[in-house]
Amino acid sequence: MATTPAPDTTTAPPCWDCPIPPPQGVPTGDELAAIASDAAHRASELLHMHESADPPWASSPDEPAPGPLDPVTDLVRLLRHTSDKGTIEIAATRAGLRTGQLRTLRAAFAFHGEAGVRAVLHCAEVDPSALEHAARQLASVRSHTRTPLHCEHNRITDLDAGIQLRLVNDTWYPFTRTPQNGWAPARGAAQLPTAAYSAARLATRSRSA
Numbered sequence: 001m002a003t004t005p006a007p008d009t010t011t012a013p014p015c016w017d018c019p020i021p022p023p024q025g026v027p028t029g030d031e032l033a034a035i036a037s038d039a040a041h042r043a044s045e046l047l048h049m050h051e052s053a054d055p056p057w058a059s060s061p062d063e064p065a066p067g068p069l070d071p072v073t074d075l076v077r078l079l080r081h082t083s084d085k086g087t088i089e090i091a092a093t094r095a096g097l098r099t100g101q102l103r104t105l106r107a108a109f110a111f112h113g114e115a116g117v118r119a120v121l122h123c124a125e126v127d128p129s130a131l132e133h134a135a136r137q138l139a140s141v142r143s144h145t146r147t148p149l150h151c152e153h154n155r156i157t158d159l160d161a162g163i164q165l166r167l168v169n170d171t172w173y174p175f176t177r178t179p180q181n182g183w184a185p186a187r188g189a190a191q192l193p194t195a196a197y198s199a200a201r202l203a204t205r206s207r208s209a
Contacts, residue, residue, distance in 0.1 A: 071095070073117045076105045108185040112173060116185055119166045119173040124154045126167055131156055134165070134172070134193040141194050141201075156193070163200040165193055174200035176207070 069077065075095055079102075082088060092102040108116035131151040139145055144160040151157075154167040162177035174196045175183040188199020 069114065072097075072105070072121065073109075073114055076102070076109045076117055077114070079106060080109055104182075104184060111185055111187045112189050115168060115171065116173060116189070119168045119189075120185060122168070124168070126154045130167065134167070137192075137194050138197055141197050158197075161201065162204055163197060165196050165200070172196035174203065176200050176204045 072095060075091060079088065079091060088102060089099055092099045095102070097105075105117055105120055108120045110116075112119070128151070131154075135149045135151055135156055138149065138156070138158075142158065142161065144158070147158070147160045149156050149158055155164055156167075157164045164175040164177070164183050166173045166175065171189050171191055172193045172195075173189045174186040176186050178184050186200050186203035188196060188202070190196045190199065
């Protein structure tokens with residue numbers, strides 16, 4: 001009957017005697033300080049919300065308290081006060097984003113916070129009747145009423161005006177067309193589509209002035 005030979009323990013050192021490889025990507029002192037400062041800021045915000053008699057989600061008992069942010073939104077939040085170009089480029093590369101994409105997300109956060117970032121990132125399905133109703137309302141503020149609006153997912157697009165509205169949680173977020181035929185967030189999110197459309201039109205005029 002064959003037997004399994006005993007392992008050779010005379011040549012291989014025990015694992016605790018083996019050198020530990022250096023860690024990869026160790027944060028710098030400035031990065032650690034920024035992380036600690038952000039953690040303290042978020043802890044203060046959470047404490048304030050829990051001590052408040054009317055937290056943001058208390059208006060609807062069926063609406064859950066906000067959960068953790070997705071990694072991209074959290075990255076944008078962490079970079080909200082950063083102006084160093086090198087830091088932004090490194091962050092974009094590590095997140096698998098182009099620098100221009102991260103710039104767009106940072107603008108969305110500056111305008112509308114986390115909800116603005118979600119409006120950029122997510123293409124949700126909404127009740128088509130909500131889009132149809134909003135499209136009828138927009139007829140009163142559009143300059144090109146003969147050109148039909150394009151309604152798809154949670155978005156209403158006016159190609160002639162270079163304006164797009166995105167519906168997220170009952171709020172319309174305005175976007176304007178870029179020279180590269182992309183969409184850039186604008187200030188002026190509103191519950192009324194007409195107000196958001198007017199904000200997008202103002203942003204378009206300001207940029208071309």
